[in-house]
Amino acid sequence: MSTVAALIERSNRLGADPRNTNYAGGNTSAKGTGTDPVTGTDVELLWVKGSGGDLGTLAEGGLAVLRLDRLRALVDVYPGVDREDEMVAAFDYCLHGKGGAAPSIDTAMHGLVDAAHVDHLHPDSGIALATAADGEALTKECFGEKVVWVPWRRPGFQLGLDIAAIKAAHPEAIGCVLGGHGITAWGATSEECEANSLWMIRTAESFLAERGSAEPFGALVDGFGPLPEPQRRARAAALAPVVRGLASTDKPQVGHFTDADVVLEFLSRDKLARLAALGTSCPDHFLRTKVRPLVLDLPATAPLEETVARLRELHAAYREDYAAYYAQHATPDSPAMRGADPAIVLIPGVGMFSYGKDAQTARVAAEFYINAINVMRGAEAVSTYAPIEESEKFRIEYWALEEAKLARMPKPKPLATRVALVTGAGSGIGKAIAQRLAAEGACVVVADLNGEAAADVAAEIGGTDVAVPVTVDVTSEEQIAATFEQAVLAFGGVDLVVNNAGLSISKPLLETTAADWDLQHDVMARGSFLVSRQAARVMIDQQLGGDIVYIASKNGVFAGPNNVAYGATKADQAHQVRLLAAELGEHGIRVNGVNPDGVVRGSGIFASGWGAQRAAVYGVPEDELGAFYAKRTLLKREVLPEHVANAVYALTAGQLSHTTGLHIPVDAGVAAAFLR
Template identity: 80%
Template sequence: MNDTAAELVARSNRLGADPRNTNYAGGNTSAKGTATDPVTSQPIDLVWVKGSGGDLGTLTSQGLAVLRQDRLNALVEVYPGVEREDEMVAAFDYCLHGKGGAAPSIDTAMHGLVDAPHVDHLHPDSGIALATAADGEALTRECFGDRVMWVPWRRPGFQLGLDIAAVKRDNPQAIGVILGGHGITAWGDTSAECEANSLDIIRTAERFLAERGKPEPFGPVVPGFEALPEEDRKARAAALAPYIRGLASTDNPQVGHYNDSEVVLEFTARARLAELAALGTSCPDHFLRTKVRPLVLDLPATASLDEAVARLRELHASYREDYAAYYQRHATEDSPAMRGADPAIVLVPGVGMFSFGKDKQTARVAGEFYINAINVMRGAEAVSTYQPIDEREKFRIEYWALEEAKLQRMPKPKPLATRVAFVTGGGSGIGKAIALRLAAEGACVVVADLDTAAAEATAKEIGPTAVAVTADVSNASAVQQAFDEGVLAFGGIDLVVNNAGLSISKPLLETTEKDWDLQHDVMAKGSFLVSRTAAKAMIDQGMGGDIVYISSKNAVFAGPNNVAYGAAKADQAHQVRLLAAELGPHGIRVNGVNPDGVVRGSGIFAKGWGAQRAAVYGVPESELGAFYAQRTLLKREVLPEHVAAAVFALAGGDLSQTTGLHVPVDAGVAAAFLR
């Protein structure tokens, strides 16, 4: 990697690592330098700039666009004016140097046209607070003197780059600018100087807001709107989450994220909550992810759950009407179609914030951006009046043709994208294989297991789209707690896999009451408790769902020495039929998978069942899998991954009209054919 590019990446990572400097994926940085042209062997002036869609904190050299400076400068001569400035984005492609790298962003002009070797454009809360203050220009002068200049609001693009370049040229003493309604831009002769200037602007603005700002800019606390005690708060959030997710998914299914940080709870407790929230966010990065404004529940935290849900439904209907009207007010013939009228942010006083997106990261980032917006509002109101860019400008960005093109370039979502799965016994064996497969197909996964360490290991293997929960499925309160944790992690539940199980192989006369109770508590009672809890959440959501039972060949086949196990599995199998009939009107499909002979990787077989069954059949335990395979019609061994594939087949969409089905995954056992 070129030394200039390496220095730029290091600076970007440092700036992006601190959320006070810029929001996730917000802002961009650049550096100008010289390299050798591989064609002419002559020196050539280049600019390296963070490309479209990247994040400063995790930027690598592959996230940089590399452009020829002479060709960027030449674009000024052919610029057709602000009414056609979007055409310049395509022109950046003709300025690229070499192959690879990222696509140039809309802010490329800001970096290429400003006459400085190093440029940072960032979105710090403190800088945006000044940028969105009603008298932001005067405050900028008061805060910085002539070291930082004011640039009035202009949508990001080529003209904004020209504007900043002119300010830099006419004010040689300046180290940067405040961009009205938007953020900051700083520059320097060296990378270190540019970084220092960026941090100087950010920290100076922070001190100015703290020292000059008035207390309680959001107004006094409203009685009844204060934060509930943590335990009560989490319980209310878990109860509300499925309802809210269902509302937020009216147009398109969404994944949720819950945040009850102090900054959220403090904002939602204040008298000016509704007034300020209605003004919406300002920085383009903010409202592109949060929509122009949130939905705010206008009831105290002490309201009953039924009252809160009823009011949320009313507010949601009004929100959709208002959003459609906003679209109609500003849409033109060439505007993209309305993408959905549901809120991305829902604020519930005393409880917290629910944010939504197409996946977990998008949902989480939307919430983080709204926290940025709260900080911006606090800062602006502390020293002035918060005045975001006007609604028409917000629409021009939200439904910008360039933004639409970016959305259209996004990869096609995976089959289970936006779905939240809850897998019992997910720490090992078949359950782990199911959790891994569902995650690979795009689902968020709640890995539930009595063995906390095993659940955590599976979740860690999956990554940030999975959480581990401890679950004793035979205990109703433990099941509810596990579901609450899953709901708070992802907003709700769409797909439940009843996989938790165990087996004790004994003849009838040796089977104790304890043996019987243990197996029925885990598999029969456990499946009932999990399904009952899941069904309530799914019905509350109103989005349908899937419940899949991992039963067994033994549910229909009378094998020797396993009366307790076989009876419990038969119970599970009939639960499938009963619940399919009962839950169908809610759009909830209930199906089963009947495996057999899953020896390798099986938690049950590893815990004594394998040795017991091997003794019954008179074969070495190490050969039990091969023994099972030879008694099948296909003569093939069944693995946990085969069971996981059946679960995906049932829940992945191709069998959308199927419910009440049992799928054998046993390589063909004629005695277990369903009749």
């Protein structure tokens, strides 16, 4: 097996097990021989995981490739720890060929250590020892002479020199524990390096389990134990929009909720306040979770109004504390404060909310805080948790290199951070809308009466960080409430709702039954009302404004033949737009509508019999109905689902920020349906 292939397989195996390292955390490397692309001669190379990426999914394109002779030559020009950040730019001059991925800050560690293979990982067990008050002594007790303690030092060139020197001075060692940070292991072969990494991790796990106390987080606090699951989830759903609104004070955020057992246990114990205040230690952790979480200090049984009021008080205090933290440690060269809102909010008895620029970032923040909980448990089990100093956290959080990394991030898409809920999204117009909103950066709840169709559409859009399916009958208040509960627990809240669910029965007046009338009004008029009412409740709690869009119809203003029930319910929807726009404007909620002409291709309504009925009314073959509709328009064009989706996007992407109560025709020009 080639050097690179073995490195990739080792990385993927290590990264696949969360006990070994956190998502996107750690890096691996291998040294070997390659060919100089200019001279054709052999040259010693270093392949190392580049900046960003994840070990579990690492591929060859995620490796940085550097010439070892040039990398090692940097030692002779190293200007000292006060200027070590300059060395990151110097790595670019060490690249081999096109160089692959951008080299990370840990490149020096891998290149300078005299071993063919090196792993740097962030296992919870290893960080527990690294953050224990007597971590050096515990490391020796746990590993003997095989593993050496390295005092805390910020990642960089000097840390690479330190580890290289320690390995040279301790030939019997297979790795080291980095104070406050993680572990590094090495080996002569890829197999030996991986075995050494796993031996360190499993040995630390066994040590903590055998040596540790039974209740590292202290005694159970009366009233702070977890609520039964149904009440817990209901409480979380009630709080989610409020908490998301608070966490989005500086800039909008997507949320994630978890009530994993490890979280609920931590929140129920008497050491919670002390440990949470100490914050996380590993840089990978606090860069995603901030230095500390916001912790509610009320039991889950407190009245909801009291809890909300207390959360608002704590949030205001959190922002003041964060601003003070920034002011205390910032220098004239520090980047501007990025935001004072919490990334992690802990609610005893309920669970943890986490926030980020998208659903994946929010979910990963939660995973990192769970890592931190495990680290605290291990450290407290055998010692006292003692993370790195707050000043060191600030140096990393507001590091110029971190700022440059953030500046390289791609520009967010127009609907980034927005959570959309689309009814009738299992086919046709609703499916096209869901797909377009997701493509523009939104998280999408795909809601449909046909749960299988909703699941298929959500799967086509992407994973659960992008889209989730929900089965719902929009005529049911209970099901609509449950749908919004699922939405806010999946993504933190809801910002954009599209009332698209519908059906149609085409009959003359005398053949239209009361059941025909009731069914269409229940689904579209009543259903839109119920969905909009629940959406407004969530949006008002969030205090972030929002959009409600009705997919009405040109038939709401145009008297088409043999269509009394459908046309009347569409007129009902059209006036709901105006009524709700007038009522919800004070909350920053905009309500608009889209009036399509008949959308034949891809339409669930037309495929279910409506197409045949309308074709019979107009005396044309069903397969020519779309062309018939196109011919009667001013533009002579057929309306497709994606055209309606375009209108929804135009209404919600921000360019029409001062527009509400509007109906946009998407009918290729039906003069009889012109709005007056």
